[in-house]
Amino acid sequence: MEKMQGGAKGRNGAAGRAERPLQRDPERTRASILAAATQEFAENGIGGARVDAIAERAGINKRMLYHYFGDKEQLYLAVLEEAYVGIRTAEKSLNLSDLEPEQGIAELAMFTWGYFLEHPEFLSLLGTENLHRARWLRQSTRLKELHSSFIDKLSDLLQRGRKEGLFRPDVDPLNLYLTIAALGYFYLSNQYTLSTIFGRDLMDKSNLDVWKRHIVHVTLASIRG
Amino acid sequence: MEKMQGGAKGRNGAAGRAERPLQRDPERTRASILAAATQEFAENGIGGARVDAIAERAGINKRMLYHYFGDKEQLYLAVLEEAYVGIRTAEKSLNLSDLEPEQGIAELAMFTWGYFLEHPEFLSLLGTENLHRARWLRQSTRLKELHSSFIDKLSDLLQRGRKEGLFRPDVDPLNLYLTIAALGYFYLSNQYTLSTIFGRDLMDKSNLDVWKRHIVHVTLASIRG
DNA sequence: CCACAAAGTAACCGATTAGTTACTGGCTTG
């Protein structure tokens, strides 16, 4: 892999222009397959996703897809892994330990909501993975090591709040995180059936804003001592 | 359709026994196709479901499936409609207007949780339907008329609570219902990825009990004035 | 500068899958 990077630098010696796309570019090909597959799997699930559609979306020959990823299932696994890496990476930008307890919880809730809102494909992939009882997640050694350090940080935050007499003494950090995630996930992933049944456009800007504040309110109300 | 019902009554004239299965029984065949299809669609989504698998599960010839339901998509729609009718029917057994406001909210929360817990196939079908942006739900005239009368009842309950000074004045009934549904739906439908990532068996009896109480607690804490 | 490995293409293949055709057999109705 490192060899490739070295090779890619000295390209296009004639004009020095980086604009002309290389005729052969493994990294770019791999990345565009992954991006196309993410879209396709998110839109259609694993059973509905079409290998030919992914190839077409990526603008590559189907053979390359097998060249880089083995088969459809391994490609799906790569997509899933990348999606989890994405949210765990973004989480790191949150610095809960510097904040007041209540503010920290509010920030965590708003961050989670914001990430879900901006990454519908992540929610969709979670849904697909759960439909299959985490069949691929369970077999991924890479993802099992990746489990969130959130819970530890959250635990500290709760303990600080408890000492200041702000929070109830029996708050479980995992349950708190599940509460935050549940309120965001359900609202967004079920938006289509909910909007249809209740006749209210949940994705309307003002409704989204109300729900964001709602999540913070519910979360804090449930843990205050 | 009405003809069928009339014809089915006078069956088995010879022995009068209802136990011996009829050689030909439209209602039973239709019902077993629907039950088998519910399982298959819930387990595999619409793209992953196999018509042959449904036929085998139902113990019928594939031709019958097309005979009764037209094609795969119409069969899926029938399954979805039946699933919604199921929960709306169960909802009617709840009599919120007879209860104290706080008790009423608690009952609603526990009912919703209990129904989700006992009907995983309903949650799965919701997930599938949302993956496809409510494509079938939106085209179902039957389901659009069925939308929950919960919201109205819930509205009354909230107003009563408000008058007694128990609840905050600005509680939106739909948002309250979404909160209750979100906490139940996310915990159960995402149990596989969550249990894997956080290393805790969410379906353990005691954890289920904790979460049930948690839903009631969170819901009430968020609306108390 | 050329040999070799890796990137890339096009055409193909066997298996699967949704849906059909052509038929049999049993129940009801006149």
Next chain:
DNA sequence: CAAGCCAGTAACTAATCGGTTACTTTGTGG
């Protein structure tokens, strides 16, 4: 009791889909 309709069967088909084969092109290291 006969006629006709409808439940039910088995075998088939056309199309789709995941995956492969056989081949060409491109870049790079000895």
